Amino acid sequence: MGVADLPLSSGETRSLVYRIGNANLVDGIDLQVPAGTLTVIMGPNGAGKSLLLRLLHGLIAPTVGQVFWGGRPLDEDLRKSQAMVLQRPVLLRRSVAANIRFVLKLRGAASSARVMEILEEVGLAAQAGQAARLLSGGEQQRLSLARALALNPHVLFLDEPSASLDPASTAAIEAIVRRAHACGTKIVFVTHDLGQARRLADDVVFLHRGRLVEHTPARQFFEDPDSEAARHYLDGRLIFS
């Protein structure tokens, strides 16, 4: 699944600000998102992780600054080459297969064979005719992931996709994400789960109070982070400043 066109999976933000009222919820972020890696965005609650993800994907427009992918300003055409999985899966009130068929039709023809192929890749072929909303939480998230990957995105954004799932479901989600990454899809993943971040991340973007604190290779981040805030976070201590 997913073929990454190297330029389109390389992102950049310049002086990115997202403001509501007088508060800069994302505050002047200059970030280079490297192509090909699995980038994990981490930080305490309220750090701006989900907002940054949405800004990178163009779901919300920045107050100041710009987002680039493949060197081009993010626009509707570029967004069609991306996909996002939300923390709480939003499934259509239809069958499992119909949810996949819906997105395939957005990009052209939707054959039954292709629908079943996609469902088999995520282990949901047996539930093809079932109402999507009757699936378990883990199955719904797998369907949401399958739907996103059916678009063959260059970049896949995931906003805490396994936040409320059990270990088995989390492992299933991670396996699918790894497979997509291995096929060349750039992954940008928000998580609170340190263990998950250690398992998946190639590089870590650490945010605090809307600011980019550090962006380092994963191994370096977990063994010897640059910032005190990151050290506190990894130690499980509250960050007050």
Next chain:
Amino acid sequence: MQDFAKAFGLAFQLVLSADGDLLEIIALSLRVSLTASALACIIGLPLGAAVAMSRFRGRMATIVLLNALMGLPPVVVGLLIYLLLSNAGPLGWMRLLYTPTAMIIAQTLLITPIVAALSREVVEQLHNEYAEQFRSLCVPTATAVRALLWDARYSLLTVGMSGFGRAVAEVGAVIIVGGNIDHLTRVMTTAIALETSKGDLALALALGIVLIAIALTVNASLMLLRLTAVKYAYA
């Protein structure tokens, strides 16, 4: 008491024997109200969906107006249509006053705001749920509207049936524009009003029984629809 008991007995006899006059009145009632409901849905559902999904200046005022029009008095609607269709009115040349068509027009005007307001609420709730995901998927607006209307189908069917329930039970509008003419514009509600005033309780009661049966059937169907939708997670 004995007169009432006798009237009830006669009423049941009329119903069970499928009295010709009774059937004619019931058939016209259903024709008028079902046609008006269908027209109200054709106008009201897209209108409700458009208001739900659009952001425009005056949107809140439009919603307030739609909600307020849900309580439009039937006699006022009847009066308005009467003024339009009377010989002295701008549409008098169409000679529609005191015809079933005039009744359909009046009921359509009466229940369209109900359909529009309720469907707006249904579609907006679903739109808010789907909006972020649709934006991520770059779903075109026309596709999004079709998807929302299809996914909300059970709730929208409920809206339509609620409109029908309102239409079939109203008397104010149809008595003004229809005139309650025997074998022409007499429907269940206007017949009940007339027969009661004449003291002919049997026919009035028989029609009342049928009207209650229709109301019960509509509400039971709504409940069944709702339970089916919830059971199969399509609600």
